[in-house]
Amino acid sequence: MKLKVVFAIIVCKALRLVSRLMHRGGTAMPGRYALKICPQLLSVLAKNVQTVVITGTNGKTTCSRMVEEAFEREGKKYFSNRSGANLIDGITTEFVINSSLSGKNRCDYAVIECDEAASVRVFAQMQPKVIVVTNLFRDQLDRFGDLAHTRDSIKKAIGSVPTATLCLNADCSLTSSLADDMPNRVLYFGMNRGAAPNKEKAEISDGDICIRCGHEYEFEYINFGHLGGFFCPNCGHRRPEADFAVVDIAHQSTEGSSIVMDMQGERRMVTVNLPAMYNIYNAAAACAAVCAMGMDKDAAVQALSGFKCGFGRMEQFDIGAGARMMLVKNPTGCNLVMEFLSNIKERFSLVISLNDRTGDGKDISWIWDTDFEQLTALSGRIKSLVVSGDRAEEMRLRLKYAGFDENAIVTERDCEKLVEWMKGEDCPVFIMPTYSAMLDIRQVIVKHCGGSEFWE
């Protein structure tokens, strides 16, 4: 066993070195081979590391960066899977890189983003100290089966770590109910009634049906999607009290938000250094996680005001009159990005880039559940509307049926030409790419105007 571990570590480190010499990321592949040699490698490497693992449909990366910022500021020795390689092979690679040849980790802590589908294997081996589930929405169904299946996976994964503290979204019935029948300690985060303007129930909603009895939920208020004050008139299942609760959104701008958060009974004014409503949720999740890891509330509050944008998530680039990249991958996230755009007062150009590779989800039907109709209200302020990506034609078709003139939509698949055009635009450009489209466009932007490689 011991020999196998050492051999697996050597192979993994060597493959990573070769990848980097060839200017590749080498984020997942080395771990994949290491796990073939020693399938339980992660459990050996994670033994002496206190880990917080973050999973859920939306907000994994941003929440991870927020938590990471707290570790950084507190001067803790930690590592994270920043590259976004969040399946068991990529996570294993990160653990190996931070370990000695004998498998002893150089860090005391780890902040790990984990894909929902990978949670069963990862949690069981990693035995995290804290598990954060941000929310559950429909997402990449071709990969996961369906949402019920995804939820079952996470539930099973949690079942293998009874000692972990769970940080769960109180407002998401599919998430908060993960604590049912579990012995784990739970901290809930959420947004209380009156903090945000009440929304109408979305036409397409994922958490409508009571997870316990199958009856339809009623809602005292809705923040967005199915997140809000749900209760079941049949069996009484309802939103749990949040331990970390956003009680007021004092101010929102295109730079960030000022909010009031009740943190386990203490009221704090918190600045979130990223705009948009969904990042307020990410902030609440990060606060719960930071405190669950044993740091104090000040560390959490300071981290939120100081951290920088995640990779492709509201990331800004100094190109032309300025560009901002906002990753989109499912209807709820995409609707929230468009809601953010509706608050932009100046004229802007918009690029929507739709790919259907493995990292994006091969099924692009989600664009028909997304309310691109709300963009038509902004059409007076949109200077150019550009579609790009492998499925640009399908995106253009969606926009046609949303109410745009198909002849006014520009198709540009070539990233070089796209970036060349962005350089000459005299107004800000917002880019809404799916995951692999983000990588493609970002790479070209970085080549032209600087920025870090994706694994940095």
Place this chain on the structure above:
Amino acid sequence: MELKICHLYGDVLNLYGDRGNIITMKKRLEWRGIDCAVEKINPGQTASLAGCDLIFIGGGMEFDTRLIADDLRAGRAAELKAAVEDGVSLLAICSGYQLLGRYCQDGKGVKTPMAGVLDMYTVCGKERMTGNYKFVLGEKSGGYEVVGFENHQGKSYLSEGVEPLGKVLCGHGNNGEDGGEGARYKNLFGTYSYGPILPKNAKLCDHILLTALERKYGLKELEALNDRAENEAFAAINARLG
């Protein structure tokens, strides 16, 4: 002219992009000056299907189907059957299509009785059938090629008397064995092409709309539209499927 569309079980069976079919039907009617009213009927609601010209049933998640089975038993099955026999147009997709059969059998071998509108049954297969796929419609349904995305574990088998909607050109279709895709009976169109089948298959959309308009108004033909964006979206994925 006006078509009344019923989106049956719309709050439960709406898995991924089914709304695209409603949007497409509505727009393509409106662009021709034909009014369109869409009404949702959910499980447990007693609203009648009488007076509706076209019924749409989408796909759903596994944990929602028990609600549907109960509702079918409570009388909706008989009503659906009568409507189809009467020539009402019906488009049913994925689990909406499965529920029109006699029964569905899950992975543990448990059979749940379904609507029995179609002489067909569905059993849970071992592997999920997922991906872009292509089929050619039967002559009766226009004979066009259709591209879609399938994602199902259920394998459906039609009885002798029921025609498939089309023949699989690449992908799996009903069961991955007999080459059949979907079902066509009177003005019923069943398919495994889940989610938004109609937007980039505009000809199929018009064909279905016309069955309803012919029944109601005796219309034989639809005014042509500029379908450049539709045809290019079709061509892009069709080229990839080869």
